[in-house]
Amino acid sequence: MNLIKYLTTKGVKIPDHKEMTRDLNVVNIKTPKHLYYSMDMHIGKPAKPVVAVGDSVKIGSLLGKNQGGISANIHSSVSGKVISIDEDGGFRGKCELITVENDYKDEKVKLKDLGDDISIEEFTKRLQEAGITGKGGAGFPTHIKYEMEKHEAEYLLINGAECEPYSTSDHRCMVEYADEIVKITNLIMKIYQVDETYIAVENQMPESKRALNQAIKKSHSKSIKVYELPSIYPQGHAALQIDKVLGIETKEKQRSGDVGVLQSNVSTIKAIHDAVFNNETFFRRIITVTGPMIKTPKNVMARIGTEVAHLVEECGGFYDGERINITGGPMMGKSFGNLSLSVDKDTTTLLFLKRHSKTEEKACIRCARCIDHCPVSLQPILISSAYRTREYDLGITLKSESCINCGICSYICPSKINLLDDIQNLNKELEGKDDDQ
Ligand code: SF4
Ligand code: SF4
Known part of the structure; x- marks a missing residue:
């Protein structure tokens, strides 16, 4: 094909x-006292911790070693001491989480x-x-x-x-x-x-x-x-x-x-x-902290492992009101609730939107807008129906797995049908079926 x-x-x-934020220079922010490194910051196998509680580290010290195949090293983004290694949550789910206490000396290994x-x-x-x-x-x-x-x-x-x-x-x-x-x-x-x-x-x-x-x-x-x-x-x-x-x-x-x-x-x-x-490891990145619910939107240079809550504080805090937190953009990003999650290597944007009362989904009016606008020419409404009626084979025939998760179909649908959710759920089911075989 x-x-x-x-x-x-x-x-x-x-x-x-x-x-x-387009015209705002990237600003350095205060580095927090504690940084949290999930060993699962990438696709493939999580990194394996190579430090122990009590070890001293510098910026660039290896915390987690890649496990071969598709995996990546994870380094400390501050100098200080490892104070805990626990099972905890990151943006990608539960994984080993290394906590480093910052000594604010910013010593580096190159x-x-x-x-x-x-x-x-x-x-x-x-x-x-x-x-x-x-x-x-x-x-x-x-x-x-x-x-x-x-x-x-x-x-x-x-x-x-x-x-x-x-x-x-x-x-x-x-x-x-x-x-x-x-x-x-x-x-x-x-x-x-x-x-x-x-x-x-x-x-x-x-x-x-x-x-x-x-x-x-x-x-x-x-x-x-x-x-x-x-x-x-x-x-x-x-x-x-x-x-x-x-x-x-x-x-x-x-x-x-x-x-x-x-x-x-x-x-x-x-x-x-x-x-x-510069002989540096990947320990910091530019992140856009933005949206109508944050008081002072900024482009910040953030150390990997910084808590979202710290970045929010550095950007003036939130306005009052119900909020939806998103990592990434509004089209393909993921919502999250816990502000104690920490930014990782692919956190590009933290977006804080006003939560509007949920719009009720209506019946499909067969306008075909989702089909007309899909950039990979899928038929989102048919795939969604296949998911809802559990006709997984039909989903395969409709090439559900070619979806690039762009979210246009859900965005454009006048009946507010969450087509992308259905397509993603169907693809998860199909993946599960493959794993069972
Ligand atoms: S999310 Fe998938 S099905 Fe929907 S428009 Fe994008 S590529 Fe097409
Ligand atoms: S855009 Fe929405 S209402 Fe129009 S055909 Fe697709 S699912 Fe139906």
């Missing part, structure tokens, strides 16, 4: 609400200097040592992606099209770290012998385009180009972006590497820069 044949230019124009001439093996080893994972829901370990794609890369495609409403962390990363992004891009191109790189940005964010173009000019690179995409949700989807920017078709279940494209998010590229040029 050819994905691009049915991967269309569909999508929706949605209010972006980025004005709340990775070894790599020198000038870096091989693919040295490069991917560095990504692994530094514990870099891709941003976005899955948190795929970056070293594996770059190992898998080492023989096939023709293009480097950097995703700076931050299509989720409210989120501006990638935008600020490009505005404030354009030189670093271009510097590491030039090196990756050299290591992988890639001739062309495109950095995809949304056309409503001229400041990031300007900053990147200036940095490219300064570096005298002729092979890196900024590519403007229309501000239509979901421009950030990998296959959609490869098609739009490079005109390359991706077949269903193919990865970007299978079609000769090395693809990374812009914040991941910045983390790679810090690992390669």
Whole structure:
């Protein structure tokens, strides 16, 4: 099945609400006294604790070691002492949780200097040592992606099209770290012998385009180009972006590497820069703290392991009223209740919205809007019905598993049917069935 044949230019124009934080510089915030590191910050196997209670650690000390296969290292983001290792909750669920008490000395351990001439093996080893994972829901370990794609890369495609409403962390990363992004891009191109790189940005964010173009000019690179995409949700989807920017078709279940494209998010590229040029592990990241319920929205540089409650305090606290807390954007993000959860490597945005009284779901009026707007040309209403009537085989026939979880169908439905929930539940059931076999 050819994905691009049915991967269309569909999508929706949605209010972006980025004005709340788009022009705000990234600010450093006070580091908290205690930091909490879930060993489950990425897809695949959780990291295995390699410290004990009472151990002294520094910024960059290994706390959890990757367990081989799809797994990633986790490092301390402060200097201090390990005070507990318990089973507790993170954004991905229950897992071992290491608590470090900050001594506020900010002592660091650095990775070894790599020198000038870096091989693919040295490069991917560095990504692994530094514990870099891709941003976005899955948190795929970056070293594996770059190992898998080492023989096939023709293009480097950097995703700076931050299509989720409210989120501006990638935008600020490009505005404030354009030189670093271009510097590491030039090196990756050299290591992988890639001739062309495109950095995809949304056309409503001229400041990031300007900053990147200036940095490219300064570096005298002729092979890196900024590519403007229309501000239509979901421009950030990998296959959609490869098609739009490079005109390359991706077949269903193919990865970007299978079609000769090395693809990374812009914040991941910045983390790679810090690992390669500054010999740093992945211990902090830009997070947008925003939404109508937070008093002072900000883009903050937060240490991994910082409690959400601490970030809320640093942003002036909440307005009174019922609230819904979301990690990620409103379309694909996940709601959470507990403010004592801690930010992890793929926390891009903490969004606090006003909770409106629940709109009653009405009967489907067969308007077909969900079908017309699905970017991968599924029939959401039929898949939802298949789930509700437990006709799982019909769900498979309707290609439920091709859903990219963009949420457009639920967003656009005039009857307020939560189609995405049904589709996700159906896919979970189907996964469970596979596991039973
Ligand atoms: S959530 Fe899935 S089914 Fe709904 S519009 Fe997006 S891709 Fe299509
Ligand atoms: S958008 Fe909603 S009302 Fe319209 S066909 Fe789809 S499920 Fe039915």
